Amino acid sequence: MSRRIPASTIRRLSHYLRSLEDIEGEGRETVSSEELADRGQTTAAQVRKDLSHFGSFGKRGLGYRVEELRGRLRQILGVDRVWRVALIGAGRIGSALFEYPAFELRGYECVAIVDADPEKIGATWGALRIRPPEEIESLIDTLGIELVILAVPAQAAQQITDRAVHAGIKGILNFAPIRLKVPAHLAVEDVNLVMQLEALSFAITQRGSGD
């Protein structure tokens, strides 16, 4: 039951939640830390330590009740409710994300789409009409939007961010390959595919020359 939680713990909790959904789908009622460990790439002790940051949810000798632990994790991760999201940038990436079923399934509901291209403004995606950037503040305000998915070119990203921050946004999933300047308290997650590809080429190159 501690205060400061490692980012790696949070990533693993996400994974445990996914595993629990699978296990529930298989009709199982309980699960041990060891099985959760096997499904993520971690150890039973790590699973227990991760969970112990937030309380004690298991029964000795028995394990965890799948449904209960799943509920607890959803609470901990803040996904026991719907998050209202704005998609900013209706290009290729934005389009792919908009169609990505996992988001809505997991409680992230896109309630606004914004793009700067006059050709796109006014077009409809699903039930939504694409809005111009000038409306970002009012959209965030009137629709109660808390998260922004930022899928715009690098040079536009900071300016859009400033507007969203000004309107009181709470978190940003950033696809632009720059480091956004935001107030210290604000949550930003960067998606950086080039970095991940470079991690691959490093691993492969290293392996060849190293051992």
Added chain:
Amino acid sequence: MSRRIPASTIRRLSHYLRSLEDIEGEGRETVSSEELADRGQTTAAQVRKDLSHFGSFGKRGLGYRVEELRGRLRQILGVDRVWRVALIGAGRIGSALFEYPAFELRGYECVAIVDADPEKIGATWGALRIRPPEEIESLIDTLGIELVILAVPAQAAQQITDRAVHAGIKGILNFAPIRLKVPAHLAVEDVNLVMQLEALSFAITQRGSGD
């Protein structure tokens, strides 16, 4: 000059490389660890420590020669050459990635596209014709493909992976929300947007209730 390199170091090296490109674009010839630190979110000591894993590239009193360090980092990260990549999955995500200019700019060349949908097979994207999954092995073999970008539904991912592994692929950038089973030596990077969104909702939720 050590052996085991932390993953966080690799991520930072990617960032340094990006910064060096910017700095080179500004016409500068040298840069200090302090300036590189300011451009990433790290410290001068961390920059020097990261680099020291691979050798000593700077000059005391002067800093690092931008062009040289950039070359060294490209070497270290294995991006001083072209990587031949297959895109497997020609859906929304695949399409967005295929159009994403950063990949080719950074030396990742898509030389094959595969999809299982009979409607898509035979269609052309740019200069490439979409191939059926049966051809994965021969494509990897004949085209000298080392990396796969896997953008297929979860239930197809493992099977495709097995074929690619069998054909001698070296690394996988995985967009499917499952943990792929691969031989121990094989490099896999998972792109998991739901996990990143959950990191955001955790951070926001936590902040509200915590301090």
Added chain:
DNA sequence: TAGATTTTGTGACGTTTTTCACAAGTGGCG
């Protein structure tokens, strides 16, 4: 050349994160 100034590379140190090991619960069974 000597001294002032800058900045690296790195050992020592401190913090964070993971792993280990085991006491303490829990249910099942004879």
Added chain:
DNA sequence: CGCCACTTGTGAAAAACGTCACAAAATCTA
């Protein structure tokens, strides 16, 4: 009921990672 098999929760140990501080270059100036 008493014992056995199982599994959690958690301090303590170990490992990994990051920070600090400074000697050792290197340049510049006069």
